[in-house]
Amino acid sequence: MQTNVYNIAFAESTKQVYLHFWGCNIKCKGCVCQKVVYDFMLDRNMHLHLAEPRGLAAAPERFMAFNDVIDTLVGLEAKWVLFEGQEASLDPQMPFIAEALHRHLGTTNVLLTNAFVMPDLRHFDKVAVGLKAFNENLHREYTGESNRTILENFPRIFHSGVPMMAETVLIPGYIDYQEIEQIAKFIASVDKNIRYQIDAYFKAGNNPWRRPTADEVDRAVEAASKHLNNVYAYKGSEPREFGVKSIFPTEAELDAAELAPAVESRHLVYA
Template sequence: MLTNIYHITYAPSTKAASLFFWGCNLNCKGCYCQRRVFSSMLGDCVGYNLQQPKMAIPPTQFLTYDQVMEILSRVELEEVTFEGQEASTFPFYGHLSEEISKRFASRNLLLTNGYELPDLRSTHKIGFGLKAVSDEIHRDYTGVSNARIIENLRKLYRSGKDLVIESVFIPGYIDLEETERIAEFISGIDKNLLYIILPYFQAGNNLWKRPTPDQMEQATNIAKRHLNRVLAFTGEEQLKYEVVSLFPDPVINEYLEDG
């Protein structure tokens, strides 16, 4: 059976693998996959400079179910992350996560936009990407209403799943005002939920700028008015451990072209 998995990475020191899925049910204007389809954790080994925006070529090689399991069997595993564009679009997500959990005794993490909730019985933690609370902004950014997504977020919280909520800070668009709305909304569910604020990197044909460290600090302080646990990144953090590509191996520069 062919999957929509096109990339697998592995961190030897943490025994953690990431499966990257192609295909999404949202059409985000700032989707990072417009800029890069392979993991940013691989750094310069793919000849990619974050200061020089490029347009990424969509992947053309996809793994079968058996190939995914064979590749994962080559390494020691304690955690597997399901990410990429949107892992929940894979029709057999529940079966794959269950088989991985059984075979490797792994802790499974799903990064999702929350538009569709797959079978999560073998998913142990969820990183929920909430684009915006204001429906008008969400529609403009993704092409769809956030009503279904917000209901699914509430449903996940009620289920007792280990849950982290993330949003991307975009100066002049999803900015301080919207970040505070997101934090206030989350506090209405649980003030102790972890909220992670990520910086926007230029992607696609957008005029938005990458936020400065000072802007990220402002966003953090505003969110902390409402939540007890807030973490923000500037995009300048140094990777603390090695990440390698298990597929394709090696990742080659011809997957990218100048934008």
Template sequence: MNVYHITYEPSFRILDLHFWGCNLHCLGCYKNFEIHDLGLNENAVEQLSHAAPAEPPTHFFTLAEVLHKTQGLDPKYTIFMGQEAIMDPELPALAASLHERDHSQQILLTNGLKVGDLKDIDEVVFSFKTYFKAAHKRYTGQTNETIMTNFKHIFDNGKKLQAEIAYIPGIVEEPDIKQLAKFIAGIDKNILFRVTSYFAVPKAPWHSATREQVENAARMAKLYLNNVTTVTSEEKSGQWKPVVVS
């Protein structure tokens, strides 16, 4: 499989399965500098701005190993996260086995470019990069028409959906986030929409977003959507203390 890292947060009972491999090339991708769960180090976000390039993982688990290593954890939520989990052809089989064994809420985090077998995924979180096409091409190397179509397609198929976007000063700002909010509202005003903050990484030209920038963009989104939340890099994890499973 493409799974190389597994963490578990016992207070909130969240199992995170980290997959390697992506079909976008985001200029601000932090995975180029930290491949492990950012929650393991409370200063991880601050350290990213001057981090050295990270080596990609060299060891991956088989499906049987993932099941064995996660045996007995009792997750309430299981998150298939990235890089891009949907690119792993064994994801449907893993999701089916975990669903049957753990009965947890299974959540896929995705950039939305590829849609696969979502039978054992209970909820999909789309991590949009930008709404404006030229900015999307510049930031990710790809246009975003397929992503927008896939979002609507998954909604129309009755899957529970969330959406999020990071405010990136200088490239993803209020006009972009406003248009994305309008697009989502055209599908369903009640879809949960989260505005997060970009955190600076080496070589990318953008500063980290401030709380004020994120909150102003969220206020704009609230003009169109009923459920808008924010997460900024200035917030500390509090009780959130994941541990390494493998």
């Protein structure tokens, strides 16, 4: 059975696996997959955080079979698995992968989701919801979709009992600290102890926005902290204490792909 998994990245020292699924049901203008398709945290990709986008990254063409995903993670003796993507929950195989990993390895399974559709959380131990914007018009403009079902699913996820957090990308002058404060108020209406992470925007796609400064990130944290007890930021300049390598495709396959002639901007394929 084929899955939507196109990339497995692995931190050997911590036994953490990053499982990437292709396909999404919304179209964020700032989606990082426009710039980097394979895990942004791979050692080989760390320099891309600050790089200017150069056209749109090519969509992956190879996907893993269910048994290969499980066998690979068993071989790695994975302890912690992040299901991310694009949108992992769109893969009908996702709940079965999570179940098999619980059964074979007793992993801690973490789902990163946009919550546009309520995900099957039966075999997840943590969930992180990406909230793009609170203002519906802004959300529509940024993603092409209303946020109504997302805002309905957020408390449903909380009440499912699976520990959850939320995160938002801070984009100066667009999804700025005032909007972050509105999102924080919404999260607090569910529970003011939900962890909230503010991520600094990295330039991706054909957008006019710049990265926020450290002071702008701090201002957004301050605005959110008026309403929430656990607000953190990822500025992108934090040192990382472990290496991350690609298992599928292999590092050698990624090397070969980088040596191949450049392909002119190709458009992302959204499921």
